[in-house]
Amino acid sequence: MAPKRKPDSSDASASKKRKAITMEVKLDIIKRSYKGETATDIGRSLGLSRSTVATIIKDKDRILEHVKGSAPMKATVITKQRSGLIIEMERLLVLWLEDQNQRRIPVSLMVIQEKARRLFEALKREKGEGSEREEFVASRGWFMRFKDRANLHNIKVQGEAASGDEKAASEFPKALAEIITEGGYCAQQVFNVDETGLFWKRLPNRTYIAKEEKSAPGHKVCKERLTLLLGGNAAGDYKLKPMLVYQAENPRALKGISKGQLPVIWKSNKKAWVTLAVFEDWFTNHFVPGVEQYCTSKDIPFKVLLILDNAPGHPAHLDDFHPNVKVVYLPPNTTALIQPLDQGVIATFKAYHLRRVIGNALGATEKNKDLTLKDFWKAYNTLDAVKNIADSWDEVKQTSMNGVWKKLCPQFVNDFTGVQESVTTVIKNVVIMSKTMNLEVEEDDVTELLASHGEELSSEDLIQLEKQMIEEEEDVPTPEPKRFTRQGLAGGFALIEKGLSRFEAEDHDTERYTRVARGVMDSLRCYKEILEEKKMVSFQANLQQYFKKVERPATDPVPVPSTSPIPLDSPANLDSAAPVSPAPSAASSQ
Secondary structure (H helix, E strand, O other): OOOOOOOOHHHHHHHHOOOOOOHHHHHHHHHHHHOOOOHHHHHHHHOOOHHHHHHHHHOHHHHHHHHHOOOOOOOOOOOOOOOHHHHHHHHHHHHHHHHHHHOOOOEOHHHHHHHHHHHHHHHHHHHOOOOOOOOOOOOHHHHHHHHHHHOOOOOOEOOOOOOOOHHHHHHHHHHHHHHHHHHOOOHHHEEEEEEEEEOOOOOOOOOHHHHHHHHOOOOOHHHOOEEEEEEEEOOOOOEOOOEEEEOOOOOHHHOOOOHHHOOOEEEEOOOOOOOHHHHHHHHHHHHHHHHHHHHHHHOOOOOEEEEEOOOOOOOOOHHHOOOOEEEEEOOOOOHHHHOHHHHOHHHHHHHHHHHHHHHHHHHHHHHOOOOOHHHHHHHOOHHHHHHHHHHHHHHOOHHHHHHOOOOOOHHHOOOOOOOHHHHHHHHHHHHHHHHHOOOOOOHHHHHHHHHHOOOOOOHHHHHHHHHHHHHOOOOOOOOOOOOOOHHHHHHHHHHHHHHHHHHHHHOOOHHHHHHHHHHHHHHOHHHHHHHHHHHHHHHHHHHHHHHHHHOOOOOOOOOOOOOOOOOOOOHHHOOOOOOOOOOOOHHHHO
């Protein structure tokens, strides 16, 4: 009898070696089982035993519950469940990290650990009774697991925050000048865009409304923020339409308003950031067509140089999107030093915006003596903000748009006096208007408010921001686009003519009134043409309806006409060659 063959040790060890199964594979198994596949078939296709697959299917409830807790798909075991407070803290921490990343602020491990501890303590205070016993140690092991759970490969974590790179900032303009010379670009063809955050509903801290917001639990007014994308060319004669990114797609204030008719490009995502998808859509559907139309109007070749910083929302491959648009990126850590829009344009715009908001409040309270500043502020909404943003951007002058290129492209800059003086003047205007409303506001308060738009989000800001992400969103259907009606246009012109008549009655200078009236009617010529078109369409429709009534088949009996005469301008008399039947006599009718 032949001796029994001893199993090879290597084969035995290989057969007994455990195979780790990720959560992604486990979910795939559960989905297949729902579709009716047997454990044997699933195991055969995935290289697993039938018993392993059956065990996973049997444990599906626990696996699915674990997945709801945001477990990473590459995990192989179900770890100890974290408390609800820690899960909530980690969500806020991710929000803070992404905000730091959006603002190009690198963070260190120690900074993240400290922020996590502060968020945890802030949540404990907010939850109050029942959460005092929960503890959290922001250990290195916790961070490594948190990093996997949150998929933080995009976040830059380093030893210490990087400062501005002076050397790169001084060398880049020379390299850019060569690119401009080689490409033959003029000042009208070189563009820069940049994102900026805007707390659109925030007043200086010393106003009584701001004080009340801080003292009132759960008050959200001062936390309202959005992101703007602003830009223009080096010549300063073409400012791009602002793009606004808000948390809600359909805020209550825009109900019934078509977003395509807003003076801004409206985009939305829950964090109100310019993401890669948002930027690519803006570039393809707004920037390229707009710049092409501008170049055609100026009779210059459609070739553009777009200068961008290294923000996370700027695609690295954007240079391949359009053959007529060349994209150049600023060196890292040079944005604050040489990016044109960061050299005064954005600061000027924010100062103009604050002045408009304060001006709106002053005008409303002066017009209606019963209206308080608190009432105005409560009613101030996103639509008001959109209008003020558009008007403030229009207010930025060409000289400002051109002058900020001095560090990057001095060859394009004309005589310029600087933008800081303009900001200082606006700040003084804001203080004067604020004191008119009995607000204790000084220049330092306004300066602090303008600087706060770029500040880091506090723990309380993050908690409130997460709550806001769903509060504004409503299930509002897309409204029907606005359309002109003949009655509406005619009513508008009647009001304008009534107003002009009032000016004519009180103005002793006939020449001045005539000039103004002519200018008003010239400006309204486009609406007048629309009204005339609608009148013509209405007349033609009425005419066709009339002929439908008078045209009858030959077999129809001849109707007895009315004894009233037919008007000369009636359609019946338009055809002079048509025979007129004599009226039947009384005898013939018997």
